[in-house]
Amino acid sequence: MSFKADKQTLEDLNLTGKFKPNSIYQLFSRIKTTGGERLLEQMFQQPLTDPDAINHRSATFRYFQEQRLTFPFSSSDVQAAENYLTMSGAAGLPSILRKRLNAFLHDEEYEQLRKGLMATLHLLRTFKSFLQQLNNYEEAALWRQVLSDLTWLSNVKELSVWTIAYYDRQLRHRLSAQMEQLLQGIYQLDVYIAVSDVARQRGFHYATALPASRNIFHTTGLRHPALDAGIANAISLDSRSNVIFLTGANMAGKSTLMKSFGIALYLGHMGFPVAAANMEFSVRDGLYSSINVPDNLNMGYSHFYAEVLRVKQVATEVSSGKNLVVIFDELFKGTNVKDAYDATLAVTTAFARYSNCFFLISTHIIEVGQALQTHANLQFTYLPTLLDGAKPRYTYRLTEGITSDRHGMTIIENEQILELLES
Structure with a gap:
């Protein structure tokens, strides 16, 4: 049996494709x-x-x-x-x-x-x-x-x-x-x-593959392989702490971190060098992501409904007993904030019960993280945004906790959008 990653996951992580710009395949294709x-x-x-x-x-x-x-x-x-x-x-x-x-x-x-x-x-x-x-x-x-x-x-x-x-x-x-x-x-x-x-x-390294029964993932220096000066972060998961709940402002680096994690896991299962140090992982049955889920005009699916169907597909695979890794970036961003809050909270709680699987879930709705803090098997991490005066600066370094950053209006003001419209 081979490791499974479907078309959506391969596209989300830009893994395959001889002629796709900046694909991971192209990175190695010398x-x-x-x-x-x-x-x-x-x-x-x-x-x-x-x-x-x-x-x-x-x-x-x-x-x-x-x-x-x-x-x-x-x-x-x-x-x-x-x-x-x-x-x-x-x-x-x-x-x-x-x-x-x-x-x-x-x-x-x-x-x-x-x-x-x-x-x-x-x-x-x-x-x-x-x-x-x-x-x-x-x-x-x-x-x-x-x-x-x-x-x-x-x-x-x-x-x-x-x-x-x-x-x-x-x-x-x-x-x-x-x-x-x-x-x-x-x-x-x-x-x-x-x-x-x-x-x-x-400067890539080689990961060590472990039996599925060990149920761990660990690295001290994860970065994106396509970035020459990417910031390295440590990530650890096991059956007692199988969910990373990631918060942070837009542009703080959440999507890049999640892609880095998925790419390292995929390359690790290939036996390829990875952009991570001291990486060891238990073999998984597959990897699923929901990062750039498109709408489907031919089927009449809105962006939100396409997201729902994607989560349903992953839920079907997870509930079948497979040992999977799941990456959800900004769950339910196609609906209103109240529905997104309720849905993200409910879905994260339900998925977290499957301790044989690993989940990396991000959101900018920080109230969801606060509501989930009673769950012992969740890790709460964020990517900070610092302000130099009115200018945001991003460290891209994973930090324990839930962000309190709310700098969206600051960025909008810096771009002088309102002034343009008023003039």
């Missing part, structure tokens, strides 16, 4: 090969739920980060070898013998085959040399074994028609499965080197 891109997309689409598998992948990324290796293949060489190894048509000596030698030497198909074979041989020699740097990487043993069976590889220089026919038959027929293994190995190296380079350059 890939050189098309096969590497496919592998990276697969990792993003299928996060893991087995802690051993997660920790093994994390250890692999850490190994490549420590080795500081450079991907040794050009994208054109890899593409040429891929094209050659998947060429259609007959290969090898029997097909060649069916042609007269003089005609064959000027045959366009033959020239294509020759160039593809030469590119593939160059790729294999480069691979064999590069493997000397991977002494402590267990998967390299399989690749070494395959390449060691090609004893003629290092002796290939000028190729006659007959040697081309022989090598072509070896690589594209007898050893086709082994060639596929080596290509997959090159794609793996592409991803491991590219992702670990990003981790080193951006």
